[in-house]
Amino acid sequence: MPDVSVNGNMQQSEVAATRSGITALEEAFNGVLKSRQDVENTRNNLASGYKGSDGSAFQQLVSSWEGQCDVVLGNLKSMIETLNHTLAVHQQQQGSTKDEINQAYSQSASVFDTLAG
Template identity: 50%
Template sequence: MAGVQRAEEQATRNGIQALEMAYSGVQSRRQDVENTKHGMTAALQGSDGLSFQRLLDSWDEHAEIISKNLKDMIDQLNETLRSQGLAQGSSNEAINQAYSQSQSVFDNLMGSTENK
């Protein structure tokens, strides 16, 4: 039974690690899109610029949902480990910091669309 429990623990930890990597990748791509958006805003004017901005805003809204779902799954797997009396599987502080940063990027995007 202990071997099965250790295997389940390791599988949970592997799941957490995979989700953290996915979360980090999404956040990195969101930052790339934000940088591209700022670079392109000055270059594109008129309806094509507005359409491009809407496309990027829409993409970021979807990426925010994905980020939140990934974070929720990470939290749920960490809670699974805690409820089994095991050590925490990931650094919640690092996750929360990345999530906060992503929310800030999203808020900035939403503020920039309201001003236009």
């Protein structure tokens, strides 16, 4: 997770790094998903040829692998969601800061206009 400064705002370079991390995790997720689909296709193609104990062992191997694959996919999804949440929080903070600046500017302009008469 990127470093966050004391006031909770991310630096621009941290935002870019977080977005790059999200992209890399999404690519990894898609790669694992494609591999899982390839294994499923292989299982379906070989299922009719594997009989008896060989077929049973093969099915168990593929099922075990798919279970592990599901764990990896779940972890990748969780990391992607966490980084997306981090960016969303940053954008909300950035919007609030901009609103505060605009409000302060309006107040200062009003004060100046009053003093200028």
